[in-house]
Amino acid sequence: MQNHEKEQDYISVQGLHKYFIQRDSEKLQILEDINFGVKKGEVICIVGSSGCGKSTLLRAICGLDTEHSGTVTIDGEEVTGPNRHRGMVFQEHRLFPWLTVAQNVGYVLQGLSKEEKREKVQKYIDLVGLHGFEKSYPRELSGGMAQRAGIARALVNKPSVLFLDEPFGALDAFTKISMQKELKRIQKKSDTTMLLVTHDIDEAVYLADRIIVMSERPGKIRRIVPVELTGHRDRNSYEFVAIRKIIYNEFFDESNGE
Amino acid sequence: MSKSAAKNVGYIAEYMVLVVTIIVVWIVMGSTGHLNPVIMPSPGKVGNTIVSLVASGELWENLAVSVLRVLQGYLLAAVLGIVLGILIGLSHHLDRLTALLIQLIKPIPPIAWIPLVILWFGIGESGKIFLIFLGGFFTILINVIDGIRQTDVKLIEVSKSMETPFLKHIFLMVIPSAAPNIFTGLRTGLSSCWMCVVAAELVSSTTGLGYLIMNARQFGKTDVVIVGMLTIGIIGKIMDSLLRLAEKRVIRWK
Numbered sequence: 001m002q003n004h005e006k007e008q009d010y011i012s013v014q015g016l017h018k019y020f021i022q023r024d025s026e027k028l029q030i031l032e033d034i035n036f037g038v039k040k041g042e043v044i045c046i047v048g049s050s051g052c053g054k055s056t057l058l059r060a061i062c063g064l065d066t067e068h069s070g071t072v073t074i075d076g077e078e079v080t081g082p083n084r085h086r087g088m089v090f091q092e093h094r095l096f097p098w099l100t101v102a103q104n105v106g107y108v109l110q111g112l113s114k115e116e117k118r119e120k121v122q123k124y125i126d127l128v129g130l131h132g133f134e135k136s137y138p139r140e141l142s143g144g145m146a147q148r149a150g151i152a153r154a155l156v157n158k159p160s161v162l163f164l165d166e167p168f169g170a171l172d173a174f175t176k177i178s179m180q181k182e183l184k185r186i187q188k189k190s191d192t193t194m195l196l197v198t199h200d201i202d203e204a205v206y207l208a209d210r211i212i213v214m215s216e217r218p219g220k221i222r223r224i225v226p227v228e229l230t231g232h233r234d235r236n237s238y239e240f241v242a243i244r245k246i247i248y249n250e251f252f253d254e255s256n257g258e
Numbered sequence: 259m260s261k262s263a264a265k266n267v268g269y270i271a272e273y274m275v276l277v278v279t280i281i282v283v284w285i286v287m288g289s290t291g292h293l294n295p296v297i298m299p300s301p302g303k304v305g306n307t308i309v310s311l312v313a314s315g316e317l318w319e320n321l322a323v324s325v326l327r328v329l330q331g332y333l334l335a336a337v338l339g340i341v342l343g344i345l346i347g348l349s350h351h352l353d354r355l356t357a358l359l360i361q362l363i364k365p366i367p368p369i370a371w372i373p374l375v376i377l378w379f380g381i382g383e384s385g386k387i388f389l390i391f392l393g394g395f396f397t398i399l400i401n402v403i404d405g406i407r408q409t410d411v412k413l414i415e416v417s418k419s420m421e422t423p424f425l426k427h428i429f430l431m432v433i434p435s436a437a438p439n440i441f442t443g444l445r446t447g448l449s450s451c452w453m454c455v456v457a458a459e460l461v462s463s464t465t466g467l468g469y470l471i472m473n474a475r476q477f478g479k480t481d482v483v484i485v486g487m488l489t490i491g492i493i494g495k496i497m498d499s500l501l502r503l504a505e506k507r508v509i510r511w512k
């Protein structure tokens with residue numbers, strides 16, 4: 001639509017199609033003609049029902065899966081693989097079981113002195129509220145704690161882009177809200193561009209500048225909803241609820257009642 | 259505290275049941291004249307032989323020789339098995355190249371190698387060490403390859419997406435992930451090495467536990483044979499326990 005703005009897009013996804021070859025060697029189309037751009041420092045949330053291809057889309061954009069047609073560019077360069085300056089929080093925590101929390105968080109850091117590394121790691125461990133668990137192994141953590149360690153690991157290298165696949169899925173409502181706040185604070189402070197997949201409409205409205213609503217089978221962009229809320233986002237404010245309703249109605253027809 | 263101590267005693271008692279039963283049956287059969295002393299000596303006779311072999315130093319000497327041989331061959335097998343296993347496990351190319359060869363050589367029992375080994379190395383130490391090496395090498399190699407293969411692709415993806423330098427990837431990701439399999443290989447490899455040292459010493463040796471056993475057989479000293487066998491069993495078990503201990507220390511995350 002806005003061709004002059006395309007130039008400014010920090011991340012650009014154009015004509016993305018993705019198939020998986022199934023066991024019976026039949027093609028299953030997962031993503032169909034995905035097009036959108038993300039500006040530097042923007043937060044995009046992707047919502048959609050389970051199995052609609054959100055994780056697949058995120059993997060294609062961050063370069064973990066390059067077997068697709070169409071192009072993805074980040075900062076003007078075509079994405080051909082992952083890069084350690086782009087952070088990734090996976091849907092499963094994916095911590096290395098043989099490393100402690102501190103070692104997991106520090107794994108990505110390179111070329112720092114021991115002391116610098118220790119300080120950085122400690123900072124992000126404290127940030128996600130895992131102080132005191134530095135020497136624990138992942139099996140000794142609860143699901144939510146492991147996920148927070150995974151978030152610390154993605155943040156520690158100060159990525160310019162952060163990809164998060166349902167990062168707060170395993171958290172209780174209270175921890176979730178405080179983690180969302182924390183993530184928002186970090187994002188504001190460092191102007192990180194963020195793509196976040198979620199099931200949680202509230203979370204999307206709270207965090208996003210724009211929300212991409214996906215339809216399923218095949219996954220397509222049904223609608224992109226801008227969240228034009230300035231300043232502090234009060235989850236109970238009229239404007240907040242209004243946007244939540246828009247997203248909600250994309251999934252559940254109002255006339256059905258509840 | 260006392261509860262767990264009682265539990266431990268219970269475990270140990272349970273553990274010993276079979277061994278004690280066998281010894282009791284053995285004693286009873288010996289004292290009721292059901293054993294032909296030439297074929298199967300009584301436990302008392304075996305006990306006396308242990309004492310005299312220990313006192314004369316004969317047992318220690320032969321034990322030391324065999325242990326040294328095993329350690330040499332085993333170390334060689336472990337180092338080569340682990341290094342080559344990692345390389346083959348990582349490279350599909352190397353794997354294709356070596357798979358058939360490994361599968362062909364692996365089932366050949368080390369004893370079948372003895373004639374060739376004697377021709378190649380003579381009857382000196384190096385031939386025996388080579389046989390012991392052969393015994394442990396393939397077991398270790400195959401376990402290491404398997405371990406590397408089984409690395410969780412999702413975790414490999416994490417390490418790769420962080421553009422981890424090769425050596426760091428190997429030492430902090432690949433090897434720890436394969437560690438349980440590597441230890442399995444090291445432990446089964448060790449017992450294969452013991453089997454080979456005895457085989458080697460049976461054929462061409464004037465020292466070692468295998469020689470002790472073979473020599474005793476020629477003079478009909480079944481008591482010495484049994485003492486030799488027991489010694490191998492016990493030392494094998496001790497070495498295995500040490501490896502288990504090392505495994506527990508290394509794999510702390512499980």
Ligand SMILES: Nc1ncnc2c1ncn2[C@@H]1O[C@H](COP(=O)(O)OP(=O)(O)OP(=O)(O)O)[C@@H](O)[C@H]1O
Pocket residue numbers: 020021022030048049050051052053054055056057091
């Ligand atoms: N490696 C694969 N091979 C074949 N099919 C796959 C593969 N990965 C995903 N799929 C299929 O692609 C579809 C989308 O999967 P994806 O993981 O992207 O869903 P999702 O939107 O992230 O779902 P959820 O919210 O449950 O995580 C699913 O139908 C799944 O069966």
Ligand SMILES: [Mg+2]
Pocket residue numbers: 054055056091165
């Ligand atoms: Mg998913």
